[in-house]
Every structure is written in structure tokens, then in C-alpha cells.
Amino acid sequence: MIELLNVRKNIGRKEILKGVNLTVEKKEVMVIVGPSGSGKSTLLRCVNRLTEITSGDIRINKVSIKDLDPISLRRIVGMVFQSPVMFEGSVRENITYGLRFSENDINTWETAEELAREVGIEHLLEEDANKLSGGEQQRVAIARTLALKPEILLLDEPTASLDPESAKKIENLVLNLVRSRELTVLWVTHDAEQAKRVGDRVAVLKDGRIVAIEEPKKIVWGEIYVR
Ligand SMILES: Nc1ncnc2c1ncn2[C@@H]1O[C@H](COP(=O)(O)OP(=O)(O)OP(=O)(O)O)[C@@H](O)[C@H]1O
Secondary structure, X not given: OEEEEEEEEEEOXXXXXXXXXXXXXXXXXXEEEOOOOOOHHHHHHHHOOOOOOOEEEEXXXXXXXXXXXXXXXXXXXXXXXXOOOOOOOEHHHHHOXXXXXXXXXXXXXXXXXHHHHHHOOHHHOOOEHHHOOHHHHXXXXXXXXXXXXXXXXXXXXXXXXOOHHHHHXXXXXXXXXXXXOOOEEEEEOOOHHHHHHHOOEEEEEEOOEEEXXXXXXXXXXXXXXXX
């Protein structure tokens, strides 16, 4: 479903990704781990063209992302970040934010209710989104992403800014959504225990190169965060 073929990414004179090859199967959760600065976020950002690759190719369902316009691409590929960004307004407005650009005739009222229920914030729909807790805001961000019915989800440390209890709840929520919506996932985390819980496979990125792709139980975890 997602193929990275010899992907290189330079920023200025620095080579951040040095020929990354990675295939993610449909409905697979591929976790990406690696030391700070190894290029994990950059890799995710390349997949939905928040940043352009320097060479190589990225294909989604066999189509090069260069041949998809960024808007169509971002309908297929949703992204959730470490720190959720709330727009001014209610939770309802935040959840349906992306739907205003939709070509289809969608009942945004009902859609917001359904999505809010799905992520457990139906009681907060009319609240000011900026006044919610971090965990609640992450639920809003997830609902807003799901509103566009993506097939692929990019998760850039979605639980890293939360307290352990909220983090576990969001992790479970995301896993349930991934299964119920049959999503294909690239999930960046620095938490080895989380990687073991959520990953079908784990890709280890070191200094811009993938050095291992294995099932979690086969990964030598002790060596990953050593530079
Ligand atoms: N816009 C940019 N300009 C210059 N350098 C950048 C830019 N974005 C990323 N980098 C550099 O690219 C390298 C990889 O960054 P990236 O954020 O992808 O790493 P990461 O593995 O996600 O790190 P972390 O785990 O700390 O989030 C780092 O050395 C970073 O400083």
C-alpha cells in the first residue's frame, strides 16, 4: 500500500534520509523508531508531501505521490501530530474543519456527532476546543483527521505530550480505530514498550537509514537508542 523506494531527502547541505526502502502492507501498523534526529518525522512528512523528497519515489497503491495533487493525497493520507493544533471555535467546528473543502454533500452536523462518539468526546461538542485537556484535544485532532476518511494514517508521536494515563487511553483509541477502519499506519514513537504493543512490524531508522525491519519481538531493543 505504501512503498518508499530509495528515498533521499536533503535539507540544505545535510542529507537527512539516505536511501530509505520500506514497504507497508495494507492494514499493517508499521512503527518507526530510532534515535532523536535520525529522520523519523522527516520520513513521515515526505509521505504526505508536507516536504518534498530529493530523489527516489514514494508510491501509494502503486501510484507515485508526485502524480497526486497534495489535496487528493491528504484525503488518502491523514496525519496526527504530537501536539494537537486547535483552531479557534468549538469542538464541533474543529472536527468538521476539513469537510468545508469537501466536494460531496455531507451532513456535517451528523458527521461531527458520529466522529465525536467514535473518539469519546460527544459530551464536549459545543465546548471551546482551546479549553480542553491535552488528551481531549488529541481526540479532536484524531476525529478531524478521520473526517476525511483516510486509508492511511501517519502518527508522529501522538501520545508523547500526554501524561501516562491519557497516553495509554489515546494509544488504545488509535489502535481500535485502526482496526475498525482498517487503516494502514506509519507510527513514529520513541517509546519501545508502545512500539511492542502497537506494531505489526518495527522499522529502525538510524542516521537516515533503515537498519532493521522486524516483528517487535525480533528487535534488539537495547541497541536502538544508542547513537
Ligand atoms: N526544516 C529543517 N531545517 C533544517 N534541519 C532540519 C529541518 N527539519 C529537520 N531537520 C534536521 O533533520 C534531522 C532529522 O530530523 P527529524 O525531526 O526528522 O528527526 P526525528 O528522528 O524525528 O527526531 P526526534 O525523535 O527528535 O523528533 C535533524 O538533524 C534535524 O535537525
